[in-house]
Amino acid sequence: MSASTASPVVRANAPALGAESPVAWPKRTVTTLGNGLQVVLVESRNFPRISAQLFFRSGNAIVAHTAPGLADMTAVVVRAGTASRPSRQIEEDLRRMGAALGTSSGADSSAISASGLAEFAPGILELIADLARHASFPAEEFERERRQRLEELKIERTNPGFLASERLRRVLFGAHPYAVVSPTEEQLAGITREQLQEFYQKHYVPADSLLIVVGDFAATEMLERIEKIFGAWKAHRAEPPASPAPPQQAGRRVHLVNRPGTVQTQVLLGNLSITRRDADWYRLLLANTIFGGAFHSRLVLNIREQKGYTYSPGSGVNALHQRGYFTVRAAVRNDVVAATLTEMFYEMDRMRSVPVSAEELTSAQSYLTGVFSLGVATQDRLVGQLSAVYLDKLPESYLETYRERIRALTAEDVMAAARRHFDSANAQIVVVGDRAQIGEQAALFGPVTEYDAKGNEVV
Amino acid sequence: MTIPAKPLHIPVEHATLANGLRVVVSPDRSAPFATVGVYYRIGFRLEPQGRSGFAHLFEHMMFQGSENAGKMEHIRLVNSSGGMLNGTTNYDITNYFESVPSNALERVLWLEADRMRALKVDDENLRNQRDVVKEEVRVNVMNQPYGGFPWLDLPPVAFRNWPNAHNFYGDFADLDAATLGDVQKFFHTYYAPNNAVLVILGDFEAAEAIRLARKYFEDIPPQPKIPQADVSEPGQTEERLGEVEEKLGPLPAIAIGYTMPPRASRDWFTAGIVDRVLHGGRAGRVYRKLVLDEQIAVDIDGGADLLDTNGPTQMVTRIFHKPEYTSEGTVAIFDEVIEELQQKGLGIEELDPVKVKFRSDYYSMLEDGGHGMPRFGLMHLLACFTLFDGDPHKVNTILDGFLGVTPEQVQEFAKKRLVPQNRAVVFRRPAAAAAGAR
Numbered sequence: 001m002s003a004s005t006a007s008p009v010v011r012a013n014a015p016a017l018g019a020e021s022p023v024a025w026p027k028r029t030v031t032t033l034g035n036g037l038q039v040v041l042v043e044s045r046n047f048p049r050i051s052a053q054l055f056f057r058s059g060n061a062i063v064a065h066t067a068p069g070l071a072d073m074t075a076v077v078v079r080a081g082t083a084s085r086p087s088r089q090i091e092e093d094l095r096r097m098g099a100a101l102g103t104s105s106g107a108d109s110s111a112i113s114a115s116g117l118a119e120f121a122p123g124i125l126e127l128i129a130d131l132a133r134h135a136s137f138p139a140e141e142f143e144r145e146r147r148q149r150l151e152e153l154k155i156e157r158t159n160p161g162f163l164a165s166e167r168l169r170r171v172l173f174g175a176h177p178y179a180v181v182s183p184t185e186e187q188l189a190g191i192t193r194e195q196l197q198e199f200y201q202k203h204y205v206p207a208d209s210l211l212i213v214v215g216d217f218a219a220t221e222m223l224e225r226i227e228k229i230f231g232a233w234k235a236h237r238a239e240p241p242a243s244p245a246p247p248q249q250a251g252r253r254v255h256l257v258n259r260p261g262t263v264q265t266q267v268l269l270g271n272l273s274i275t276r277r278d279a280d281w282y283r284l285l286l287a288n289t290i291f292g293g294a295f296h297s298r299l300v301l302n303i304r305e306q307k308g309y310t311y312s313p314g315s316g317v318n319a320l321h322q323r324g325y326f327t328v329r330a331a332v333r334n335d336v337v338a339a340t341l342t343e344m345f346y347e348m349d350r351m352r353s354v355p356v357s358a359e360e361l362t363s364a365q366s367y368l369t370g371v372f373s374l375g376v377a378t379q380d381r382l383v384g385q386l387s388a389v390y391l392d393k394l395p396e397s398y399l400e401t402y403r404e405r406i407r408a409l410t411a412e413d414v415m416a417a418a419r420r421h422f423d424s425a426n427a428q429i430v431v432v433g434d435r436a437q438i439g440e441q442a443a444l445f446g447p448v449t450e451y452d453a454k455g456n457e458v459v
Numbered sequence: 460m461t462i463p464a465k466p467l468h469i470p471v472e473h474a475t476l477a478n479g480l481r482v483v484v485s486p487d488r489s490a491p492f493a494t495v496g497v498y499y500r501i502g503f504r505l506e507p508q509g510r511s512g513f514a515h516l517f518e519h520m521m522f523q524g525s526e527n528a529g530k531m532e533h534i535r536l537v538n539s540s541g542g543m544l545n546g547t548t549n550y551d552i553t554n555y556f557e558s559v560p561s562n563a564l565e566r567v568l569w570l571e572a573d574r575m576r577a578l579k580v581d582d583e584n585l586r587n588q589r590d591v592v593k594e595e596v597r598v599n600v601m602n603q604p605y606g607g608f609p610w611l612d613l614p615p616v617a618f619r620n621w622p623n624a625h626n627f628y629g630d631f632a633d634l635d636a637a638t639l640g641d642v643q644k645f646f647h648t649y650y651a652p653n654n655a656v657l658v659i660l661g662d663f664e665a666a667e668a669i670r671l672a673r674k675y676f677e678d679i680p681p682q683p684k685i686p687q688a689d690v691s692e693p694g695q696t697e698e699r700l701g702e703v704e705e706k707l708g709p710l711p712a713i714a715i716g717y718t719m720p721p722r723a724s725r726d727w728f729t730a731g732i733v734d735r736v737l738h739g740g741r742a743g744r745v746y747r748k749l750v751l752d753e754q755i756a757v758d759i760d761g762g763a764d765l766l767d768t769n770g771p772t773q774m775v776t777r778i779f780h781k782p783e784y785t786s787e788g789t790v791a792i793f794d795e796v797i798e799e800l801q802q803k804g805l806g807i808e809e810l811d812p813v814k815v816k817f818r819s820d821y822y823s824m825l826e827d828g829g830h831g832m833p834r835f836g837l838m839h840l841l842a843c844f845t846l847f848d849g850d851p852h853k854v855n856t857i858l859d860g861f862l863g864v865t866p867e868q869v870q871e872f873a874k875k876r877l878v879p880q881n882r883a884v885v886f887r888r889p890a891a892a893a894a895g896a897r
Contacts, residue, residue, distance in 0.1 A: 011576075012527050015569050018562035021491035021662065046489050047826045048465045049819065087751070091742040095812040098819025101738070117819045119462045144754055151710055151757040151781065158604040158707040216465070264597040293542055296531065296538040305531060308590030311598055331598040333590075363539035369540015372558045377490040377833030378826050 008405065023373040026382070029219040030390075035234050035324055036207035039226055041219045044379050050121050050215030051227055051379040053113035054128055055391055057210075058203035061107045061177040061322075064241055067181030071105040073149065073191055074199045078112065080105045080141035082133040087141055091129070096122050097276045098290035103131070108177055108321040109391060115380070118216035122225055123212070131231045132204055142193045150188055157453050159433045160266040160331070163257045167451060168270050171255055171428045172325055174247040184455075205235035210390050214382045217405050244323060247274055249426040256439065257432040259453055265433030269344065270327040271423035276319045276392045282405045283417035284326075288317050289364040290414065291351050291422070292328060296363070298347050299328070307343070309336045317421075321392060325358075337431060339442035345445075351418035355411040369403040460479035469837065471851050474672070478681045479653025480846035482672040483841045483851045484665045487834070493564040493661035494834050496556040496840035497571045503768055504622040505688045509664070512629010513637055515548040516592050517645050522546070523584040525574035530584060533570050540566055545830055548627075551769045552846065554839070561662040565577030565671055567832045568659075572675035575655065578646045582639055589634055592627040596628050602658070604707040608887050609775060616701030617716050617883035620688045623771050632764055637862060651682035656845045658838045690770040696738060698879035699703040705889045710757060711786050712887040713794065717877055719763055720846060727765060728860040734763045734774050735813045736805060736869065737796070740831040742812075745776055749798045756780045766840060766857075769847040786886045797877045804870035814862050817850055 030039040060071040079101060080087045094101050099116025112131050116124050125137060156162045166181050173179035183191075211230065249271065262350040274280055285293075292299030292315030303309045313330040325383045328348070356364075389398045431442050435450065441450055450458040473483045506513040511518075537544040542559030553809045556733045557567045599604035611628060618624035657676065695718065705712065720726035737745050738761035749756035756778050763774035780789045828836020837854070844853040 011569075011573070014528065017540060017566060020560065020562050023491060048467060049822055049826070088742075088747075091740065092812065095739060095742045095816045098815045117464070117815065117821070117822075119464045121462065127656065127680045144751075146755075147781075148750075148757045150777075154709045155604055158709065160602055214468065262602055264594065264602040286820075294538050295544070296534045304591055305587065308587045309594070310597035311591050313671075329648045331594060331602070333594060333597070334553060363535065366541045367538045370563075371543060373490075373541070374492055374543075374558055374833055377492050380827055438532070 021042050023376060023403070025376060030396070031223065032249070033206070033227060033231055034390065035231065036209070036237075036438060037230055037233070038210045038214045039223065040210070040388065040390055041220055041222055042214045042382055042386065043217065044382060045212050047379070048118045048119050048216050049115060049215060049379060050124065050217060051113075051115040051383050052125060052128060052211070052213040053383050053385065053387060054132055054421055055168050055210040056110045056203050056205070057108065057111055057208055057391070058240065058404060059108045060180070061104045061243070062203070063199065064177035064180040066194055067191060068180045068187050070191055070195055071110055073188075074196045075103045075105040075110050076145050077137050077142050077196055078131055078135045078200065078204070079136040079221050080145065081136045082130045083136050085130065086140065092121070093127060099124050099127075116129045121215070121217055121222070125226065125229050129233070129400060132186065133233055135200060137193055137200070137442060138209075139195050142196065146188065146191065150185060153182060153185055153188060160259070160262070160264075162167055163453060164266045164268040164329070164430045164432045166256055166455065167255050167430045168268050168327065169429065171253075171430070172246060172270060172272055175244040176246040176323070178245055178246070178320055180325065200389050202210065202238065205237050206230065207234045207235065207237040210387070212383050212386050212390065214379045214386070230384045246323065249428060252273060252425070252427055252429060254429045254431065254436060254442045254446045254448040255432065255451065256442055256448055257453065258435040258458065260432045260434050260436065263334070264331050265334050265431055265438050266331050267340055267344075267429075267431055268327060268329045269341070269427045269429045270325050270425050271421075273317060273324040273326040273421050274319070275321065275324050276388065276394055280417055283318055283409060283413045286364055286366060286406060286409050287351060287414045287417040287421070288315055288326070289368055290360050291315050291418070294364070294367050296367070298350070298437055299344070302347060303330060303340055303343050308341070309333065309340050334433060334437040337433070337438045338444055339431065345424050348418070348422045348424040351422055352415065352424065356414050358411070361414065365409070368406050373400055384441070394418055467852050469825070470665070471854060472669070473845070473851050475667050476652065476673060476677045478677060478679055480676050480679070481656040481845050482669055483587045483647065483658045483845055484659045484668045485837065485841065486663060486665050487660060487666070488662055491561045491662045492558060492833055493556045493561045493567070493659065494556065494832055495564070495567045495571065495660075496550050496554055496658040496838040496842055497575065497655060498554045498658070498726065498846060499650055499655045500551065500846050501553055501654065501694055502551040503627040504550050505649070506691050507641070508621055510637055510641060511626045511631065511633045512592070513633070513641065513645065515628065516588065516634060516637060517642060518548045518553050519547050519588040519592060520580055520584065520642055521574055523580045523588060525579055526575050526577040528570060529579070534572070534844060536566060536570060537563075542567070543832065549767060550764070552767070552840065552842070556672060556830070556832065556835070556838060564659070564661070564663060568675045568719070571657070572679065575650060575652060575676065576645065576679050578650075580639070580642060580816060583771070585637070585639055587636070587739065592634060593631060599852060600628060605705065605712060605887065608703075608712060609716070609777060609885055610888065612701070612703045612885045613714050613716045613773065613775065613883055616885050617718065617773060618692055618697050618771060620690060620692050622688055623692060647682070649685065651685060652676060652679045653681040654685045656842050658841050660772065660834050660838055664871070691877070692771045695881055699883040701883065702866055703885060703887050705887045709782070709889055709891070710779045711781070711782060711889060712884045713778045713786050713789060714887070715778070715790070715882060716775045719765065719772050719774055720876065721771055723766070725868075726872060726876065729864050729868045730757060730767050730774060730876070731861045732765060732810070732817065732864040733869055733872055734761070734876075735817055736800070736809070738762055738776065739813060739816055744796050744800070745793065747787070749778060749780070749792060753792055755784045755792060767843045774807045786888070797873065800873040801877065802817055804866055807866060810864075810869065817861055818858060825854070852882050
């Protein structure tokens with residue numbers, strides 16, 4: 001033990017916090033080009049790099065019922081060749097500019113993103129524009145990528161986290177396109193190169209799209225350059241069709257994905273919830289932080305630090321563009337599945353019925369505002385923060401007012417949000433594990449439907 | 460069109476306290492945050508024999524309570540200050556770190572000093588964290604396709620000296636055998652100020668940060684004698700092969716590891732460049748050959764932990780290949796890539812872009828680098844340069860060594876080091892493998 005007795009007063013108590021420094025959100029240059037492309041620029045000059053992301057407001061949801069996985073495949077092959085650059089040259093150009101490229105598609109959007117050395121900023125932006133406008137979808141590259149994707153699909157089906165989230169999305173969203181997170185092998189095999197080109201023509205358009213660039217540049221010069229590179233690009237965007245409503249849930253149900261012999265059970269439960277544009281958004285964020293959204297949250301304290309059931313418990317608010325959903329998750333040893341669910345529902349119900357303490361409230365408020373503010377410190381995090389605001393078309397003041405909005409909330413707000421959005425009575429419960437070991441435990445919480453790892457119902 | 464390159468210079472100041480604790484400070488006034496890391500020079504290589512996984516289990520215990528901050532207090536005090544925290548166990552170091560709004564800097568230093576001074580944990584804490592760690596191993600390894608591949612698979616095949624060659628996550632029997640006595644002994648042996656470095660980054664004056672470090676840390680007593688284990692490896696004269704069954708994933712996978720030269724040697728810098736020639740994304744030679752040209756592999760990646768290790772380490776290539784090809788045949792095609800580099804070398808038109816990308820990746824690592832924390836990478840490298848090389852200023856000069864590598868050095872390295880007698884290969888074969896691979 002420590003032999004030192006020096007300055008015991010200094011040592012016994014944690015120092016009080018100093019005065020809070022104001023967080024200066026960086027100045028944004030926001031403009032919409034004549035072709036409808038919205039441009040958001042932020043100077044961040046500590047490191048001689050830039051980070052750029054071009055978003056199109058169409059993703060996997062828009063084709064979920066016609067060609068699942070088509071938006072993903074389009075994003076994968078879009079980097080594999082343009083009218084003037086074969087695949088190999090694209091990769092060499094990237095390396096020459098110290099750049100990394102990512103092309104991806106989520107439920108609501110598709111994106112081309114690149115980061116690299118600031119000294120090559122013009123070339124990096126030209127490459128993004130080339131991919132956005134002149135992708136050639138070489139037949140051979142398409143076949144190669146589709147085969148790679150097929151093998152990835154097979155691996156996904158051996159991953160318990162994937163199986164749980166896939167099942168929960170199916171259950172929560174029903175006929176709504178958010179129900180589909182991945183194609184079947186047969187659906188993937190049915191996708192054609194022509195479909196990719198059609199998706200690309202229709203959805204990779206400047207109208208209503210968004211380009212965010214953060215990094216070591218002068219915004220006025222950068223804007224001129226972007227106008228030159230992207231200004232001549234013209235194409236309209238068709239209005240997306242309306243989606244069918246997701247189902248109303250009546251009572252808890254258990255959805256068991258059976259994987260015989262598995263050494264651990266993935267537990268995931270959830271219910272439909274709201275988007276970032278909902279008036280309840282801040283209240284729900286705060287309630288989630290206290291419940292299971294931080295290391296120092298009730299769920300983590302309970303099932304990890306007190307009971308040792310799990311390494312990685314947590315809860316989250318998944319805000320997609322049209323709807324959101326709330327989830328609670330933990331990977332637990334097989335003999336505590338029922339005990340884990342009991343504690344999850346206990347903690348949800350406690351949030352719904354007993355006001356949180358003043359200490360928990362201010363602690364969670366500080367956590368949310370503090371971590372949010374750390375987002376100004378790096379280029380990639382700034383791009384992430386900005387894309388949440390501008391993609392979802394939140395008010396321009398979202399970043400600046402976030403702290404005061406969170407600070408203004410009360411314990412009553414938190415309880416109201418929990419009552420509305422932690423739907424304990426109708427939560428849908430997914431367990432991925434060995435039915436022989438966990439089936440009886442899971443059945444205590446509702447009628448059980450069983451699935452195999454392919455996603456098929458077992459009858 | 461290209462804009463002139465701007466040199467990067469990171470401000471670095473350092474001091475050594477009376478008790479031997481090294482303090483490294485790098486002010487950054489661009490945003491009101493502070494990132495703090497305490498790095499101890501103890502990793503899983505040095506855990507006691509018969510206690511595999513202990514260094515990592517111990518890392519969990521460091522969050523269970525210290526002299527004046529009980530269980531969950533560290534986490535509560537950091538989260539409620541608006542910050543995040545974590546810790547990781549590595550080969551040669553264990554680190555504990557926080558990113559907080561800058562007004563919480565002093566509080567974080569108090570917390571880290573408190574747990575450097577004395578750990579206050581009981582049997583219940585140990586039982587609890589043993590359960591948590593077992594679920595960590597299950598979620599990351601046993602119930603995950605390709606879990607632990609290849610960081611747990613390669614060392615026992617590649618190395619002969621127990622510190623380098625054992626199961627770093629720990630056999631469950633060894634985790635069960637760990638006692639509270641082991642915990643306190645390990646703490647007193649290795650968690651001393653003279654076996655650590657404190658890194659402080661962010662929005663403050665350097666002198667003020669050093670003053671606060673003195674205030675909270677300087678009276679923590681040092682350990683007179685910190686044992687240094689022998690982590691050297693006997694010379695290797697043969698190719699080493701191993702097999703591991705893949706219980707979940709459908710694809711055969713291969714890990715090929717070449718043992719790297721000693722830290723900061725001329726060859727070590729060359730290794731950093733060779734790694735990027737072979738593995739640098741889709742323009743890298745291995746991806747190009749196996750995924751794009753021959754289309755045998757579905758995915759490959761690779762790398763070498765050069766900057767943050769200080770003992771035997773490998774450059775590792777991971778290959779996931781189509782089941783219709785044999786793993787042995789796949790290795791033969793990989794070998795063609797190596798032979799080509801040995802026989803023909805590479806031209807400046809390939810080497811120069813590799814260096815540009817190397818520089819860019821280095822900056823990116825300093826700025827962000829992981830764990831969702833600003834400047835995590837800068838903190839990590841400042842700590843490693845201090846603990847392993849005695850010089851945090853290397854953060855501003857280390858690039859020169861990599862960017863000075865010549866084509867001749869690359870070819871010579873390939874001939875000398877990328878040879879079967881310097882490598883280990885692990886085949887991760889799916890349990891339910893289909894017959895008929897060609």
